[in-house]
Amino acid sequence: MYLCPNCQRPINSASAICPYCGADQTELESGLAPGHRKRSASPKLLVAIVVAVAGIWAIIWLALPLRFQYPRPASERSALEAIETLQHQLATYENGASAYPSSLESLGQPARDAAQSAMSGGYSIHYAPTQLDANGNPHAFTLTAVPRNYGYESFFTDQSGVIRVTRDNRPATLQDPPLK
DSSP, X not given: OEEOTTTOOEEOTTOSXXXXXXOBHHHHHHHTOTTOOOOXXXXXXXXXXXXXXXXXXXXXXXXXXXXXXXXXXXXXXXXXXXXXXXHHHHHHHHHHHSSOOSSGGGGOHHHHHHHHHHHHTTEEEEEEEEEEOTTSOEEXXXXXXXXXXXXXXXXXXXXXXXXXXXXXXXXXXXXXXXXX
């Protein structure tokens, strides 16, 4: 309801003509006569628009990771680089000694740097020599990079050189899919 600018009586805002004085209200709308305010959008409409925009944004935010491949976080990249460096160091050691080392300490500074890089990214590196011969020399190994935080990838490799990965809250194993 608003006041007719001509007779100052309350009339329905949907009325095209004032029922009391007969003044045409559509002509006055363009000039916004005194006492008549242009209607603003209702608060309910604004809330509905905000909710709709937030809903669309949420759908896009949640759907994009499923459709597009994003780069790995820096912590996962550092762990993966450490695994690759250690794989190379272990293969080099095995070529010279015909066996793998009993610990990563035997690989020297490059191995320590790689493990330190992974640890600074929130990963712990686990090396386990396996298939010991009669002299106690390992002829196989497993190497894992396990994150301290849930939601990050865990990596696994062995003497085959294939890196396997899982996002489950556990260390990766030989049964997990290879890294793409």
